[in-house]
Structure formats: C-alpha cells, structure tokens
Amino acid sequence: MPIHLANDHKTGDGVALAKLYGWPNTYVFTKAMGEMLVGQLRGNLPVVIMRPTIVCSTLMEPFPGWVEGCRTIDSVAIPADMFVNSIIVAMKAHINDPNLTIYQVGSSHRNPVTFNELREFHYAYFTKNPWTDHEVTLNFQQMLFNLQKKLKIATKLVDLYKPYLFFKACNFTDTNSEKLLTNAREKDLDEEVFNFDPLCVNWEDYFINIHLPAIVKYLF
Template identity: 60%
Template sequence: MDFGSITEFLRNKTIFVTGATGFIAKILLEKILRIQPNVKKMYLLIRAKDAKVANVRLRDEVLSKELFDVLRKKCGANFESFISEKITPVAGDASYGNLGLTDDELNAMYNDIDIIISVAATTKFDERYDVALGVNTLGAKHVVNFAKKCTKIQLLIHVSTAYVCGEKAGLISEKPYAMGETLNGVGGLDIYSEKMLAAQFLCNLKAQGLPEKEIRQRMKNLGNQRAKLYGWPNTYVFTKAMGEMLVGQQRGNLPVVIMRPTIVCSTLKEPFPGWVEGCRTIDSVAVMYGKGSLSLFPADGSSVLDLIPADMFVNSMIVAMKAHANQPNLTIFQVGSSYRNPVTFKELHGFHFHYFSDNPWSDREGNPVKVWKGLVLSNILIFQIILYLVRFVVQMISIFASKTGCGDIQDIMFDFDKKLNIAMKLVNLYKPYLFFNGIFADTNTEMLLIAAGENGLDEDVFNFNPLSINWKDYFINVHIPAIVKYLF
C-alpha cells in the first residue's frame, strides 16, 4: 500500500460524494476542505428537484452548521468564494438509474471524477421497504455503474454498516457477501424479485384506496417481514447487505473499498470535540434517561456496544482512499472498537448516571430532573412484562380519573403513558443491539493503521486507532454534553 502524503494525494482531485446532506458526509466534506484547500472540486449529490433546491439544501443543511465554523474562520472573508469554487452541488437521487442527473451533468462528471464516496442511505431501521430498497440496495448498484463510466476513476468507497452481520455472535470477520447469501440459510433471496414484490405490494395497497399513513405502515411491515425471513433483524441492515452484494457483483475490475462502521457517535476531536447531528442509535436512550423518562434498562450489562467517533471513521476512509486508489480489488474495512477497546453497556450506564447526577437537566419549569441508578434487566421478557403491567396500571388510573373528573391526574397519566409507549418502541427497535454478542474483527483496519504508521502517517490529523479513546473521558466530557447541547 502506498501512503506517502495523504494531503498531497488529495491535491487537484475531483471527488464525488453521494448522500451529501448526511451526518458522515458533512464531516468528510469539512475535513477534506480544511486539510487540503487545493482539492480541485467536490461534486455533491443532493436529493432535490433542481439545482436551485440543491443549492438551498447545501446552504441550509450543510454549510450553515456549526461544524463548518472552524473552516469558516480559517477562510475568513473568502469563505463564500472558496465554497463556490470548490463545491458543485448536483440535484439527483441515488435510487435512480442515472442518479437523476442530466446528460450534460453526466458527461462532465464522467470525464472529471477521480474518487467516488457513496454515503447515500436511509438509516431508519424500520424504513418502508420500497424506499430502503431504492436507496440502500439499488442505489449501490447505480453508483457502481456510474463509477465504471468515469474515465479517470481511481476508487469507489461504498459506506455500509458493520451490522449487515445481523445478530451473529462471536468474532465477525471482514468478509464480503455472495449474491443471494442469507444469514439463516433460507434460499431463494433474489434482489430483483424483492424489488418487484415491493412494487406489486405497493400497487395493490394503492388500488385499495388506503390512506397514505396506512400504506406507509404496511410498507414498513413488509420490509421487516422480508428481513426476518432471511435472518436479518430489520429493513435497514437487510437492504444494506443486499447493497453490498450488488457492489461485489457489478464492480468488474473497479477498485472498491467497502467501509463498515459500527455505531457512529459524536466527534472525538475534529473539527472540534462533540459535534453530533440527529438522534443516533444510542442517543435516544441517553435523552430519555437524562430527562427522567427511563429507569429500567433492558440489556445484557456485559454486552459490548461497538462505538466509533465520527471523525475517526472519516479519517479511516481518507487513509483507505490513499492506500487503495488504483488497486483493482474489493477490500472491506470494519471500523469499530469492540475488538481492541471494548466498552460494555454496564460501563455506559455508569457514565450516564455519573454525568446526569452531577449535571441534571432542567425541565420546562426550571426544575432539575433527578435520575436514578436504574435497574438493568438482562432478560427482555421480564422487562416487557414490567412495562405492560405498569402501562395497565396507568391506564386504569387514567380511566378512574376520567370518571371522577380528576383532570390533572388524567393529564399526568396520559403523559406518562406516552413516555411508556415511546420506551416500548425504542426497546423493540434496538433489542438486537442491546443484547448483541458479536465482536467485530478489524484485521484489515488494523493492518491499514500499522502500515500507515510505518509510513509516517500524521496520527494527529488522521487518527482512527480505537486504542486512543478513553471512553470515560469521552462520554462524560465530550459525548453526553454534546447530546444535551444538540438534542435536548
């Protein structure tokens, strides 16, 4: 692998990023522009009906974020002109065969692009099946086909997820998926048949004249049913796994790197510690706990939650980009921490209790919310029984209050019932990860890190070594304060 100077490698490169308004893509964009202002151009695929809307989304959903304050300060008065020179937003959609681009845009980009980084995805666990198939599965194929037409292409980086493994236990290796491979051995998985099934199912629902809300829910249910039929716990990881299959089948001799991050959380260091956006996998639990809405935790306390700060994941992508450019192979990198620097659910629970005990959140009336140590239940069935019993009692009190005219009590019970309902939904959604017993081997990632270090990699600029993370310090001084700042 050739490392040399990574920043020099980026000089005069034209890079195409899909999913440009997403969390990871924004951090990647900011990083490249900050460390190598002489990058030639960055095309950003933004889902929009036309160029005007794409530009508005770029301004409002990307450049206006606090994330870009360091770069804005570095550029000073030249920030706007610098952005105009380096960034070209293009209106399109990865779920379309030509990415939704015009012929003129396609021809210009085919002759200009050196690197493609495909981040476009819908990350909702329970996304409607037709949408998830379009973006996560077929979108991957469309980007590969686009890349193969680029005359100067050096590498395609496809961002997947480590959890395409489903609920496997033990050591999980960095191996590709064969076309039609399933997790439970059930045969008959055919991606194009899945596409037709989803389209026909949707057509039938519309023919029945069902309201849009009902159609949306039934399409979500279909995705989860198809995922579980073949051994995956939800629509998201199922459609991402099928996306990987298509990348492997369609790439030919195209150099491809598949990045499989674990649970991506707030930045550790760059461009500043603790930037986060959106309520990510573990953060919804932190929000509910900090607000006093959650005191029962269904999880195996000894289970390892595999986390990686977002800036470290972006660093691994950039280093892999330099190492694998023009190498006609498919390489998979699992980027996480469970193998070399694990943190358990019990430890995470302790960090949250410690933080919110010392820094209680204040409710609407300005009263500090007291958090309790809580009870960690390693048996999901016991947890569900307790929740159902509590909810039954709450509903009985609410009915009694209604009959006796106690409106205040009824309002309190109604609010409490809403919180219970949210908790139950969260538990059902995240259950596969609260009791996850797998450890992600990161052999390729470790080899990349070692090789980069031996070749003089600047670890301050491109650090992605999970051993460098002090989890207690990160959670108490970086991550949880960021959750409170951005999400509460």
C-alpha cells in the first residue's frame, strides 16, 4: 500500500492526521507506516514482522519476573522472554525465504486471561502481601493535586484505549505463530531454550508468583 499524506494537512496535529487515514491514534498509525515502508523498500531481502501484544515480565529467562518497566497490563499478553524466543525461531525459519511474513505473537486467542481474572489475581496477591509498612501522609492540597494529576492521566488512557476496548470487528489470532511453532517442533525445537507456546503459561501462577512479586520488588 503506497503512503500518500495530504500536503495541506497541519503537520502538528498527529492524531487528526492518523484519523484522517483511518487509524485511531498516532501509535498504530506510525506502526502501520513503518510496516508499509519495510514492505516497499526491502527489495528481495527476507523480512519477518513480529507483532507482539502487551509484553510483560519474563517467564523464565534471564530469571522469572525480570522487568524494567510496567506501563500497562492487559487481557492480551506475552512474557518478554517468550517473545524473544519467537523472534529467534522466526529468523531461523525465514533466513532463505524471499517473502515478507507477519506474525501475531500473543496469548489472547489460545490462552486468554480475562479482566476479571486479572482483578482476582491482584486482589489475591495484595491481600496476602499487603503494603502495611508503606505509610504516606498528605495534606489536603497534596491530595487534591495528586487526584487532579491522576484524573488527567486516566482521561488520556481512556482516549488511548477506547478504540481497542470497544473494537469487536476481529479476533487477533496467532495462526502463523502456531504454524511456526508446529514446524519448529517437527525439526526438533529445543523448547527448554526457545519455548514460545502461550498454552504453557498458567496465568494465575504467573501473576501471583512471578509477575506481581517482580513488579513490587524491582519497580515499586
């Protein structure tokens, strides 16, 4: 798909420009532009595009729960080390393939975790591990300022995620990733090292015993 941007559009209004071309925000618009450019300019190079869902703390490597940042967690997720494994396996599988191949890498189709489950996991963990030793004293002005600040952030998040929360037109299947895994297994994939099968993740165990303790220890 050729990229043609309207010359008369205001250059400073990225969101409006994204919406003009059918994208809800600049995040997905620029990702799409990047993929289009790669497709147009790759020549005869083998190219693989990996599309992960929310990438969260590691399941196994370099150790369970390794994480450097946490902006959000969603009902679509993949541990970081599993996503890295999928990249490595895909690179090997397509090293001599002249085509462009796209992989959706996530768990939401074959091993989903719901928002209700996420709430239950968080409640179970913090009920058992309360932050009773963290006391904060705020005066009224501080509380009001913090509330206003959080309200602004929440409003921005609502605007950002609204298109995805109410988007029911398609299902983000990982058919290509499933085929990649099947083919790799037929060629004796070492799953101790390169596992990226979302079916192996027990979400309750992962969140309560790996992800949430890691977030508390390394970030909070």
